[in-house]
Amino acid sequence: MNRTLTALAALSLCVPAAANLPPPPLDLAQQADLALTSDDYAYAFVEGLTTEVGPRQAGTEAEARARAWAVEWLKQYGFENIAIEPFMMDTWVPGDIARARVTAPFAQDLVVLPLGDSAATPAGGIEAEVVFFRTVDELRAAPEGSLKGKIAYISHAMSRTQDGSQYGFAGPARWVGAGIAASKGAVATVIKSVGTDNHRNPHTGSTSFPDGVAAIPAGALSLPDAANLERMFVRARGRPITMRLEMNPRRLGMTESGNVVGEIVGRNPSLPPVLLACHLDSWWNGPGAFDDAAGCGIIIAAARRVANAGRPLRTVRVLLAGAEETGLWGSKAYSAAHINEPIAVGLESDFGADRIWRFDSNFRETNPALHKKIASAVARFGVSSGSDVATGGADLNIVRDQKGALIDLQQDGTRYFDLHHTPDDTLDKIDIAQLRQNVAVWTQVVGLLASEETAILTGTPIPAAPAIMEK
């Protein structure tokens, strides 16, 4: 805060009191400093989207309202070349019934939600014995046909990590558990939510079924309900545990979704743009404040702040992708439509709203000068340079397809899997100070990239071009 105050004080000293001239704009570093202590662009985006639209399941009318809302937002914030780029997708919706009840030996209701692509149960539900699997590997080892007529329960608990790396361990319970169980004859699957909280709000998310295996009902129990069910297995001492499960999700067939794009046009629009990505859809069960309204708020705020410091050399483009959650439909559609238009570098914000603590690039060895320049510029925000090779967020398929430059601004994921894909992913979970730090770091990094005069991946100088637009 001292830095900003000093900067502002210095500015006022430079402007003669009687000049009647507007003060000179804050430069890029000053814009970043200002974001750190007082940015409200990103918070206002999250508040607006979660309040005025709320949940926005991919392929539904709610997601379409979110696109219209985002277009208005980009207009208000002075973006150019704003467009909705529609695409078609195969749409699943959750229905309005999700009930699980242990019927014996310890009768009680459990809190469940369907996983994306889950089949429906018959009306009235199905009742079957529950078979307990500690891990996906235990489920894989079950003999073929051994689950015939049974409900498979998969525990496979997740631990809390700052870098979110435990998602790689725990995710498969959701991603492939139902498919494996179905292939062994199970009539349904319930998993322990892939999450780290202790609230009775299940974590949904996509599951999948192998070719030739028909979808079965697949649900996630909240963490406390899963723990309760596991205690029942201990206390039942071999007596069968039976569960009645009722859910009515359904498939809508092909419906329209779309990506929203907007630009801060650079002084030399012929240069490949800097692409900032997030996704606009959320699961139906929550307004997706962390996932990923915050990401969209951050990239829009950063692009706006970069522009506030003066029109950048390169165009900065924001991509608010549609239908990320249900299979990266927007990311794939964007790549397919624009694969022949080179992107200078891609960055995505899709891991909540807590502080950035590390950054990785995929050009640390090929363009070390730029990597070091970024490292030097963000160190003051508590961000260190990592040694991983950046792979980019889910909505950056186009950059991966072009084998282009990527930067990952790594957010602190300690809280992320408390909220991920739950009803609890609401505005109040946003820590404003940490959200502002995100915008500060993004502003600094995007501003540097947008003024970069080398090809970002290789460090090769780009031809000096006449500025096509006035600064």
Add this chain to the structure above:
Amino acid sequence: MNRTLTALAALSLCVPAAANLPPPPLDLAQQADLALTSDDYAYAFVEGLTTEVGPRQAGTEAEARARAWAVEWLKQYGFENIAIEPFMMDTWVPGDIARARVTAPFAQDLVVLPLGDSAATPAGGIEAEVVFFRTVDELRAAPEGSLKGKIAYISHAMSRTQDGSQYGFAGPARWVGAGIAASKGAVATVIKSVGTDNHRNPHTGSTSFPDGVAAIPAGALSLPDAANLERMFVRARGRPITMRLEMNPRRLGMTESGNVVGEIVGRNPSLPPVLLACHLDSWWNGPGAFDDAAGCGIIIAAARRVANAGRPLRTVRVLLAGAEETGLWGSKAYSAAHINEPIAVGLESDFGADRIWRFDSNFRETNPALHKKIASAVARFGVSSGSDVATGGADLNIVRDQKGALIDLQQDGTRYFDLHHTPDDTLDKIDIAQLRQNVAVWTQVVGLLASEETAILTGTPIPAAPAIMEK
């Protein structure tokens, strides 16, 4: 922990290695110390009841299962004179549909649960404009008939306090809000949950309707949903906000509930007993780990530990009351049945499982020696003597009706209204160290009371009676 280890070390020194005699029992203070560091009686009760029975709505078969379970528990822990004392009650059940959706101008679902004694909506729900009231006083000031055809929303937010005193301010939104709204013509009421958390789990609880005012549908929104609705009122700038509400609670008429009692019979059973109370029922939406499985676990553990220190002078009786939540049915029935059997002193545990930080009695001035003796004995557990006059818990109607002695062992309520009456009131919320401190304090206090040779309220010496049973 040092104290206990020292005590145990001292004990072993007293027992000659070759004696082959059982070690002498720990005395009362040692039992309390042991509870502080290693009690699992109370936790085991909470784990067992929440796992094997779960939610236990008053007057339902689930509550009956809880009574049977508790009887078995008391038998296992060596209680005597165990009994179920049945009574009849007018029973309300919540149904299985609770949906709220803002239909305009910002269409989205909100998370709602019915309040106890809520009426049902018509099937398919009702849709109406929502009128915003900041407080119950604002609602009271609304002109008669002004809510005709409308849904009243009452905010009336609660703050977090250690002593729970904000319940007195915030509670009326739930207790009387729906009745006031109905009397002014409202077709339904939704309130901001009376709670302090930020999770999407509404806080239910009883509401009531004045004589001559027909019940209307009355629900509680989760705190994040209520905050969202309030933001909508700001953003709507005068446009009407409409909501569709659907809930299907119903009344079952008179059904059976019951109290469970058990005793540690004293050496002189002719003396009035020490009565320890809790309630066995919970709301249907959660297993009631804090409210009030923990309370029952604490009083049973304390009574057991008092007995472990040797049979006390007075009988210690536990009362696991039925149907507290829906109107103190068990408390009233117990008083009606036993009003002519004097109680020496009553204590209740019904405010969660966090540490006791203060105690109050209603005999500080009439029996100061005893009050000071208790104060001196519990100070080592971090409990100070308060200057309030104890009024006793909800299930101590009999003691109030007898104008008898009361002690309130005040628990830290900082977290209590995060969980109170929510689905989130689950086993994992129990802080074992704090639960043990409760048992330690209760053991110490109940042991002192059960060996007290004065009439507790007045300090008058009781006639020295021959010990009827061996120590």
